Amino acid sequence: MTVTLADVAARAQVSPATVSRVLNGNYPVAASTRERVLRAVDELDYVLNGPASALAAATSDLVGILVNDIADPFFGIMASAIQAEIGGPGGRAGGERLAVVCNTGGSPERELTYLTLLQRQRAAAVVLTGGAVEDQPHAAAVAAKLRKLTEAGTRVVLCGRPPAPDTRAVALTFDNRGGGRQLTEHLIGLGHRRLGYIAGPEERTTTRHRLEGHRAALAAAGIEEDPRWTVHGRYDRRSGYEATLELLRRDPSLTAVVAANDSVALGACAALRESGLRIPEDVSVAGFDDLPFSIDAVPSLTTVRLPLAEAGARAGRIAMGREEPPPGEIATVRGELMVRGSSGVPRR
Amino acid sequence: MTVTLADVAARAQVSPATVSRVLNGNYPVAASTRERVLRAVDELDYVLNGPASALAAATSDLVGILVNDIADPFFGIMASAIQAEIGGPGGRAGGERLAVVCNTGGSPERELTYLTLLQRQRAAAVVLTGGAVEDQPHAAAVAAKLRKLTEAGTRVVLCGRPPAPDTRAVALTFDNRGGGRQLTEHLIGLGHRRLGYIAGPEERTTTRHRLEGHRAALAAAGIEEDPRWTVHGRYDRRSGYEATLELLRRDPSLTAVVAANDSVALGACAALRESGLRIPEDVSVAGFDDLPFSIDAVPSLTTVRLPLAEAGARAGRIAMGREEPPPGEIATVRGELMVRGSSGVPRR
DNA sequence: AGCCGCACAGCAAGCGCTTTCTACGCAAGA
DNA sequence: TCTTGCGTAGAAAGCGCTTGCTGTGCGGCT
The missing domain is CATH 3.40.50.2300 (Response regulator)
Incomplete structure (x- = not known):
């Protein structure tokens, strides 16, 4: 018995359409009306039904981040940076997206299944991090999936992963x-x-x-x-x-x-x-x-x-459409040699 | 122009209802029919529309995992273990859930926003990891949110976090x-x-x-x-x-x-x-x-x-309803002292 | 005074799926 | 032979929201 848009509308004495418009803020609504609606939302503790909204609008606020091993800081750092840009909550208004991290464990099948799941959710964007498996059939399957995703309007960004030809996916590759x-x-x-x-x-x-x-x-x-x-x-x-x-x-x-x-x-x-x-x-x-x-x-x-955080942030921004993709949709990110104590002149 | 259930139905010469039933496997369908449907699905490259399905069925396959800092292996390890149990893909059939990791960055607001987002998505379960912020108003807000979630049928599990009274949330607390x-x-x-x-x-x-x-x-x-x-x-x-x-x-x-x-x-x-x-x-x-x-x-x-992986796995299983919650909905997980080289007799 | 156009608000038609209820056919029991 | 009942398939009514289109009232224009 959850509260629906209609309940809010009734309480605010307006039509459901108006409530929807207030919530989405994409249509002129008189200030007094908006006020009334907002109050009703508050009083009823209304929470938008995500699936219904996604269905009707044919869009979703989900962004997927695929990592090979979430327990490895290599991926954790990138994921963190990406998510920070996706805005999760906290991003600028309108961009309230749910950034979700999916752990493939390095398994090709799971990678594919997660991509399907994200496709199913009509994800707004997908970021794939880390190296790819070089198994030919699998690579082809992933490429096909990515193509489908981009065709469906999902933005696909590869971060720390080699470019995937013919997929329209943007790639930030580590050198x-x-x-x-x-x-x-x-x-x-x-x-x-x-x-x-x-x-x-x-x-x-x-x-x-x-x-x-x-x-x-x-x-x-x-x-x-x-x-x-x-x-x-x-x-x-x-x-x-x-x-x-x-x-x-x-x-x-x-x-x-x-x-x-x-x-x-x-x-x-x-x-x-x-x-x-x-x-x-x-x-x-x-x-x-x-x-x-x-x-x-x-x-x-x-x-x-490797500038993991920087690359992740950039990938996140590109996924959100807040930064232009690099020319040719491909950029190479270079590493920097850090000479420290563990290397020295060889014993003789 | 995506493929819909109806398209598949047409191609397989059955009704949409039948296709749905084949896909969900929760209703008897003659083997020959199933076969035909599956073939059509394959040929058309059909992918279920998640939002639509969630809307109609009033359930979702999303499971949220909230962490304070995804770049910290402390959380990464727990998240990884939880996700492995959630099954993401790879779990036993029927339980194909999308485990999503949400990075709160330790911010109370973001924690709350993420909870709302998950509530909006009608998440099947939510696991909150790591310590809680002790700010009184915020704690109350979180507790209220958790109560709402459990009332709506979302399973809530706290992992490595103190119990939240009056919320029906299961707690696995670290000692x-x-x-x-x-x-x-x-x-x-x-x-x-x-x-x-x-x-x-x-x-x-x-x-x-x-x-x-x-x-x-x-x-x-x-x-x-x-x-x-x-x-x-x-x-x-x-x-x-x-x-x-x-x-x-x-x-x-x-x-x-x-x-x-x-x-x-x-x-x-x-x-x-x-x-x-x-x-x-x-x-x-x-x-x-x-x-x-x-x-x-x-x-x-x-x-x-701290048995991070074990606790995470258990939290995951409880969230999936695959393991009984501990008696009283609360369990304390103990740590084990590891004496190693960095401690010794004090200098005099 | 009459007309136009603007600023809002509502109607209603879906979005693509699930699920209840109904329909059908056939084998088995009476 | 007629009834039961089981196994399967379909019809159709939504799920809760968005949005194109259709009003409606009012100020400003000629």
Whole structure:
């Protein structure tokens, strides 16, 4: 027995149409009438029925944000920035949108299901964050979905994700390749010649690009890479710990370990320390992302800072139509090398 | 020009009613008919109109998760666990719900606005995580809102938040007081008598409870507390850094620093180190929560582990009606003291 | 004085789905 | 053979809102 528009109308002695117009503020209503309506709304504690409104108006105030792992600050920071711009509540009037964060857990199926769910809700916009899975059929399915969404008027923005061709989706891509290369060049510059690499999960764009950057740096320096120097794992600390032990087992003469991201790097540090190796005297370590805790590691982590919050904010604004998309609908966001205590001259 | 139920019905040569029933699977439909309908759905790429469906059925598949700060893993971990149970996609059939994470940024207004938005969407359930703001009028407003929600059939669960009386909301409360007490007792047991405390923002239940636990331990040990030993800040690293410098300035003879949470503790460690103090030889440090990175600090952090993921999962299940609420609608979740390298015998 | 146009307000037709109630056909029981 | 009843499908009445179009009253114009 909830209160409806009609109840409010009756109480304010006006027609439902008028109440609707007062609430939406998109049609002239005499001040006195508005006043009366607003009072009735208040007295009856009326709350608009979202679905009904969305149905009639054929629009919705939902904005979806897809992330791979909400427990990872990498995504949390971006999501936070995006949501702040979406305005959730607090944004300028008229833009009261419900920004919803959907956690795909990195699973292609869930990603697709969430997209369908958002499509079903006729979401106003969708922001996809983080690397994409490189499985061909899945990529095609996602692309098809995105195309459908844009066709239906949903704005689609990719944040920290490679462009999706033929989808009209705006892409803010992180320069993972460039960042990876800078990082490894830095280590090579210090004199390292035997570098281990702990990569993320295979079949992920982020993983591949960072690794490619690393290899490009090696190649440019004329260093021939030993296949034993690369190990794949997940993007978490645990994985870094285990992978490092594995690397050490394979080749104890490594003088540097480059990790897929900061969490992995932290795990690597732990493993090295437990193996009795000092950082950076015995082995240098480098991460990626520059998450807040990275500066607190001991020694603090050499890494590549990605402007997560800035990129997220921009993606949010574009999704809201408050900022022009970049020319060509694609922009590359660069990382910045942060040289800190965990990298140093190799032991000899 | 989107495809509607009627289009599918026409194509499958059945009535819209039948299509609806096939899609919802809540009514007997002959296998051959179902087959035909499903094929039509597929061929037309039909996607159900969420708002329309929600309107007609007077139910929704939205579940809201309110968090104070999505960029903080404390909330990220809980949100992730909750969402996994909500099923989002991937949950068992029939329960395909859209779990949405709403970031309040700790602001009472936004919290309220989000609740209204969820109420407007006729959310199936709402989970509020983390400490509440202790502002009286605001607390009353939230309580009123929660009451409205439960009355409207929305299940409300509080996770890591104190019970809200008279709201029929289920509460899984963290024993912040007990955890705080254990932690400080541990330090006292090591011989500390001069302990600094970096508290969270005032007017927050979590802040107050942890501090009360700390003070209870001091009182029980007959230690008289110096008002200079407590500093308030935010729940982030930066705040811990600054507060520690302040504490050191006020009383350089402190032998231990207890922080409101792990991030703050990390900031404290950084400040101590920069001040030339060794941990734990010169000053012991303790955190709270036991977030993943805490074990990687050097030395690793003594803290109180809160079963964030477990509590979140349980909250999620209760919200979905898949688990019985605890007796009395209230359960207390205890923390576990994790003694690690950052705490030791005080310098003399 | 007569007419026009403007500023508001109401009517009513949907929006696309769910669900109750009714209709139909057929097999089984009387 | 006639009635029951079950298994299925359809007709149609909304769900609560938005919005194009249709009034209505009044001030200003000629």
